Amino acid sequence: MIKKILIGLLVILIAIQFIKPERNLSGDTQKDIATIYPMPDSVKIVFDKACADCHSNKTNYPWYASIQPVAFWLNDHVKDGKRHFNLNEFAGYRIGKQNKKLEECIEQIKEGEMPLSSYTIIHKEAVLTDAEKTLIINWCQNIVDTIHAKYPADSLKLQRQQKPGQAK
């Protein structure tokens, strides 16, 4: 009985190797955040190493990303991460959403929620030092301040016009 179950599992494991989720490799940066908010290299380096794999149009896939079920799991993170916040699509967001996402960035970094801990276990270089956290937080805060100075608070309110299940 146990042997049959094990063989069954093995067959499933082999079968799912043939399922290849579409990869996040377009690399389209036409609407990149840096096209509207100038980004110093020091800031870009941190976003690139700690956030871009899940929050841009181009993921650097490690070798084990080809192995199932790891590929499913990584793909899920990338899809979910991009849907919430995409550095390469940021210029296409309405101003209220830009404001909200930058505020969330600050919050997520302050609370140590991002980068995801399941990511930093392997990507040790993505663990942010205090100096890197401050750098990103200040950069985001500066833009938030600029937005608040330029747009009345009312215009920054997000209308609940998205369909259920879409990014906040």
Ligand code: HEC
């Ligand atoms: C391994 C993938 C991964 C990495 C790396 C990562 N994120 Fe995320 N991020 C996600 C996922 C998945 C979500 C959506 C689900 C959630 O909030 O946990 C998310 C959500 C977010 C959100 C939106 C929160 C919301 O409520 O809409 C922000 C902002 C964010 N991440 C910022 C960052 C920043 C900044 C970094 C780098 C310092 C980073 N993330 C690194 C996967 C990642």
